[in-house]
Structures are given as C-alpha cells and as structure tokens.
Amino acid sequence: MLVDNGRSNMLRTELEEILYCIRCGACLNVCPVYQEIGGHAYGSVYPGPVGAVYTPGAFGMGPWADLPQASSLCGACKDACPVRIDIPRMLLALRARAEEGGHTPRWVGDGLHVFRLLATRPRLFRWASAVARRVSRWFGPNGFDRLPGPLAGWTRHRHFPAMAAETFTARRRRQAETRGQS
Numbered sequence: 327m328l329v330d331n332g333r334s335n336m337l338r339t340e341l342e343e344i345l346y347c348i349r350c351g352a353c354l355n356v357c358p359v360y361q362e363i364g365g366h367a368y369g370s371v372y373p374g375p376v377g378a379v380y381t382p383g384a385f386g387m388g389p390w391a392d393l394p395q396a397s398s399l400c401g402a403c404k405d406a407c408p409v410r411i412d413i414p415r416m417l418l419a420l421r422a423r424a425e426e427g428g429h430t431p432r433w434v435g436d437g438l439h440v441f442r443l444l445a446t447r448p449r450l451f452r453w454a455s456a457v458a459r460r461v462s463r464w465f466g467p468n469g470f471d472r473l474p475g476p477l478a479g480w481t482r483h484r485h486f487p488a489m490a491a492e493t494f495t496a497r498r499r500r501q502a503e504t505r506g507q508s
C-alpha cells in the first residue's frame with residue numbers, strides 16, 4: 327500500500343500540475359492574501375496559494391471549499407514560482423468544482439446575482455452605492471463590530487470598516503480639478 331496523503335487524487339486531473347511543487351515558499355511570500363491572513367488561516371500543512379490548490383485537491387472539497395476563494399487572482403504566485411506552476415488557473419478550476427458540487431452557499435450566489443444587476447446599470451449602481459454609504463455611516467464612522475446573519479462570520483474575528491465618505495470616482499475627479507487649477 328502506498329501512503330501518498332491524497333496526492334494521487336490529483337493525477338490526471340486539472341490539478342496535476344501542483345504535484346511539481348518543490349515547497350520553496352516563494353508563492354506564499356508574494357501573496358497579498360497570505361500576507362494579511364497568515365498561514366494558520368489555511369488550516370493545513372500547505373498554506374498560501376499552493377495550499378489553496380493542494381489541500382482541496384488532495385483531501386476533497388468538503389471543509390476546504392473556501393480555500394480557492396482566498397485569492398485575488400492577481401497572478402503574483404505564478405510569477406514568483408520557480409517551477410512556473412499556474413496556480414491561478416487551478417484556483418479557477420477549483421472554484422468551478424465548488425460551484426458544481428453545491429459547496430457555494432446559496433446567499434453568495436444570490437448576492438452575486440444582485441451585484442451583477444447593479445454593476446451592469448451604472449445609474450442604479452451609483453444610487454445604490456450612495457444609499458449604502460449613507461446607511462453604513464449611520465452606524466458611525468468607524469464601521470461595525472458585528473454584522474448580522476451570514477455575514478456574522480466576518481466580524482467574529484475582525485472589524486468591518488464603514489464605507490468611505492467619498493467614492494473613488496468622485497475623489498479622482500476632485501483631484502483632477504485641483505491639478506487643473508494649479
């Protein structure tokens with residue numbers, strides 16, 4: 327019997343490439359998510375971008391379905407990897423697996439549906455973000471110590487900041503006007 331700790335589960339799958347990993351740690355050190363949340367948050371001996379692929383690939387999606395979501399897909403891990411392992415490609419494959427396997431909570435899908443409706447209608451998006459900004463600041467400029475419902479997990483260990491008083495677009499416009507006057 328060969329004890330391989332789940333590695334053979336990834337053979338001949340879209341995750342096979344992760345088996346080339348030499349455990350150098352380069353992808354960890356450049357990952358902006360890893361730098362913020364640290365290694366323990368990955369819950370496995372393989373942390374960081376490589377762990378976000380390796381752990382669900384070797385041990386199954388089960389409790390690890392969230393790990394592939396812990397990425398901005400910036401591609402820094404792929405650029406830093408001496409073996410040129412395409413981690414972002416496999417993270418996307420795992421996200422698809424999580425979706426197809428019903429591992430994505432219903433409220434996430436519904437929330438993204440609402441976001442898409444707003445994001446594809448600029449006037450509605452501007453109105454909704456103005457309302458959200460105002461509501462978020464009603465509760466104080468420092469944000470929230472506790473969020474309700476399915477969002478409560480976010481504030482269990484951290485603070486949720488209030489939205490900025492000024493939008494990014496408004497700030498850019500103001501700065502451009504200031505530059506134009508000087």
Ligand code: SF4
Pocket residue numbers: 346347348349350351352353354376403406407408409410411
């Ligand atoms: S940079 Fe590449 S080889 Fe190094 S730990 Fe990450 S995936 Fe493995």
